[in-house]
Amino acid sequence: MVRQIAVPFEADRPLRPPTMRSISLELRLIVAIVALCVGAALLGARLGGGIVEQQVEEAGASRLRGAAEAFASQERAEVEKLSSTLDALLSRDDLRDAFAARDRERLLALAAPLFETMRERDRITHWYFIAPEPDATVFLRVHRPELRGDKVDRVTFRRAVETGDVGAGKELGRTAFALRVVRPWMRDGKVIGYLELAEEIDHFLGAMKSRTGDDYGILVKKRFLDQRRWAEVLGERSNTWNDRADVVVVDTTTFTEGIIDYEGDLEALPDDGVALGEVVREDRAYMRGIFPLRDAGGRKVGGLFVLHDFSAEHGAARAAMLRSFMMLIGLGAVLTVLLATLLHYAVFARLRRLERRLAREADERQLPPGRMVELTDDEISRLEVLLRRALFPSRDEVPRDPSSSRGRG
Structure with missing residues (x-):
């Protein structure tokens, strides 16, 4: 019951x-x-x-790292061009004979028209005839014949002297970088002097931008530059020496305010550079990075700033997020x-x-x-x-x- x-x-x-x-x-x-x-x-x-x-940001960071390699590749290509031109000049008997005879007027008469052609065609901006050691002074500057007699002690020159072969690399002058190639000139097995060609690298950034579409800038530590010479070259209105505490922008492909805004120590930059993240300005999104620039002596004297416009990739990522949301909402509605x-x-x-x-x-x-x-x-x-x-x-x-x-x- x-x-x-x-x-x-x-x-x-x-x-x-x-x-x-x-x-x-x-x-x-x-x-x-x-x-x-x-x-x-x-x-x-x-x-x-x-x-x-x-993934988009990683691709952008990879693109930034590729910019540093592009700069190095540009430098290697220019060194090869200077070296080839130097070989052609070293093979000219008329130049060698005039230099061996220390006939400055004849040497200038032979070299001046050649230099004009090289400047217009190959952007070569400096040509030196240098006496051998122990003198090691400038016998003739083809680009500035009135200046001569100063002793040469650059790293590229010392490397050519020590190795008996080519000395090449970019060296920082009073206001900017110059890419230099130096070789000893031999006659009857004896060094009669040295021949040097150089070019300013201000066209590097423009050439790189035309290939990649990215913007670039070169920052240099002030202690490696001459402030008085900097002011003379740029003039009072364009003098940017006081814009930053310890660095100065020596070249850039963009004048957008605040784009080159790295405040760290350039000499402390790691060899693989630093990614500075993204910045959004109006309707554009940019990836930024900076990589160390070394002179011919291996010193970190500056930095290469890279600005990559990844607005299309950024917009694609946002669109993908929206599409994913709509797809998941639709799937959720079906499951509901x-x-x-x-x-x-x-x-x-x-x-x-x-x-x-x-x-x-x-x-x-x-x-x-x-x-x-x-x-x-x-x-x-x-x-x-x-x-x-x-x-x-x-x-x-x-x-x-x-x-x-x-x-x-």
Whole structure:
């Protein structure tokens, strides 16, 4: 025999006003699923977009590193050009004979027209005839014939003397870099002097920009430059010497304010450079980086600043993030419909059929309506009420606690 046990109710407890619990449990679950799907879509789009943007930034950083190699490649190509030109000049007997005879006027007459051709065609800006050691003074500057007699002690020259072969590299003058190539001139197995060609590298950046589309700038430590000579060359209006504390921009392909804004120590730059992150100006996005520039002696005297416009890649990453979000939202909507349908037919439809059956049986048996602690439309709560009607039809059937009668009467 099954004994029915009633559960006591708090008769005097006031009814609470309808709350969120009055909303259908099925509807609440659907709302929760929608919220989860939207949250997952946002998170997925953010993560996916972040991955795409990271890949874009890594590609941009690789492009920046390639700029340093492009500069070195440009330098090697120019050294080869200067070396080839130097070989051609060293093979000319008329120049060698005039130099060996120390006939400066004849030497200048032969060299001047050649120099004009080299300057116009090959951008060669300096041509020196240098006496051998121990003198090691300038015998003739073809580009400045009035200046001569000063002693040469440059690294490239010392390297040519020590090795008996070519000495090449970029050296910092009073206002800018110059790329120099020096070779000894031999006659009858004896060094009669040295021949040097050089070019200013101000056209390097323009040539690199025409190939890559990126912008470049060269920063140099002030202590390697001559402030008075700098002011004379640039003039009062263009003098940028005081723009920065310890460095000066000696060449740039862009004049956008604040683009070259590296404040670190150029001599402390690592060999592989430093990526400076991105900067957004109006509708353009840029990747920035700076790489050390060494002179022929290996000193870090400056830095090559690179500005890569990756607006297209940046916009593609944002568009990919938006597309990912829309795709995930669409997928979430499909999953929501599928889950809602599954829950409806697998759970809530069956619960409602059970609820109607219990209600019908309770009405047929004329059971008391039962007591509800809260107003509710919750499917589970309605089933609980119906089960209470069926199992505990009367409050009088609630057993009393024997200890409650002690001490009375």
